Amino acid sequence: MIDSLLRDADPARNLDPDASAQRAQALLARIVATPPRRAGTAHRVGGYRSARRIAIGGVLAGAAATVALAAPLPWNNGAGTSSAAFAVTVEAGGAVRVSVHWDELSDPAALQTALDNAHAHVRVRVRTDSDSTCPPGRVRGYSEKAVQWESPGSVDGGFLVRPKLFPRGATFVLTVTMAPVGSGGLSTMPPGSPQIESWGASMVAGPVPSCS
Amino acid sequence: MDGDRERFEALFRTHYGAVVRYAVRRIGQDASSEVVAETFTVAWRRLDQIPDNALPWLYATARRVVANEVRRRSRAVRLDERLAAQQEGAVADHAEPLTESLRVRAALDSLSERDREVLRLSAWEQLPTADAASVLGCSESAYKVRLHRARRRLELLLADSDAHSQLEPEGGRP
Numbered sequence: 438m439i440d441s442l443l444r445d446a447d448p449a450r451n452l453d454p455d456a457s458a459q460r461a462q463a464l465l466a467r468i469v470a471t472p473p474r475r476a477g478t479a480h481r482v483g484g485y486r487s488a489r490r491i492a493i494g495g496v497l498a499g500a501a502a503t504v505a506l507a508a509p510l511p512w513n514n515g516a517g518t519s520s521a522a523f524a525v526t527v528e529a530g531g532a533v534r535v536s537v538h539w540d541e542l543s544d545p546a547a548l549q550t551a552l553d554n555a556h557a558h559v560r561v562r563v564r565t566d567s568d569s570t571c572p573p574g575r576v577r578g579y580s581e582k583a584v585q586w587e588s589p590g591s592v593d594g595g596f597l598v599r600p601k602l603f604p605r606g607a608t609f610v611l612t613v614t615m616a617p618v619g620s621g622g623l624s625t626m627p628p629g630s631p632q633i634e635s636w637g638a639s640m641v642a643g644p645v646p647s648c649s
Numbered sequence: 650m651d652g653d654r655e656r657f658e659a660l661f662r663t664h665y666g667a668v669v670r671y672a673v674r675r676i677g678q679d680a681s682s683e684v685v686a687e688t689f690t691v692a693w694r695r696l697d698q699i700p701d702n703a704l705p706w707l708y709a710t711a712r713r714v715v716a717n718e719v720r721r722r723s724r725a726v727r728l729d730e731r732l733a734a735q736q737e738g739a740v741a742d743h744a745e746p747l748t749e750s751l752r753v754r755a756a757l758d759s760l761s762e763r764d765r766e767v768l769r770l771s772a773w774e775q776l777p778t779a780d781a782a783s784v785l786g787c788s789e790s791a792y793k794v795r796l797h798r799a800r801r802r803l804e805l806l807l808a809d810s811d812a813h814s815q816l817e818p819e820g821g822r823p
Contacts, residue, residue: 439768440806443753443757443771446753447772448673449773453664453666454665454666456665461661464686468693
């Protein structure tokens, strides 16, 4: 019974990676281009700098990703402008690069305006109340090139979107969940300062529901 | 050299899909490519150490790679692939099955990493006892005990979440 429930909840249940696909073959070619073994030297598992050079982007088009932050970042919802808190830059071909200093962002609406002006097709939603809900909408998969994270798995470092590669009528939605004020945690901010608890990103076709 | 390459290519062809799925299940799609690349890079460099039954060895390697990556990220950000495709990934067309999957995954998330891993190896990788024990570096009997206890704890969590499900706000905690 338990195994059956778990199998149904398998996030890779519908994945069928193909070792003969171009991406996999490129990885294979890069690996075997290096010396097979280094006699007399110990290999350290987890040498990520080398792996990153070999890595060839996300394995699959991301349908959705949600990341919880272990080190809380402050999000000052109070007054004040924060023009230095984010940068939205239109690049060649209509790509839009978005960088956010989350610990300095005090005006999410200004970020949204900048995104809209850049025709980024990106929506930022903020959930401040743990009882509120942010309906997912019609989530769709998307290509790796449509959204490229500077630091995969992290909201830090920003991302590059190519709206032309989005599914028709889709919007890339970034949902930020605020930790309850005064909930403690690992914050280095003064007591009472709002903090980001987690964030999620997804591609949504059609209208993007608001948080309520 | 050619023999090494042929053996590695065969190993890659045979196990690429399983390693990708293993990585996606534990660290999410965005980061899985790095785990897969690193795992096979290690395999290439240590080809002479890989047993004929290579998959448990690859899983054990991938497990260490994932652990290293999570540790690295946890300095600033803890990757939580367990929540991938949950809150943001809900697809309305399949609401009921998805809700049940989310409930199971949420319960799984509540367990310790040790419990989660034995359950994943059993239910998702569907490894035989000996292979799963090999991945975890423990005896078969120890693995059986861990699995039994983990299943029991998951059952209790699911029973509890079932009793309280109607009290949870829609979407639950992200």
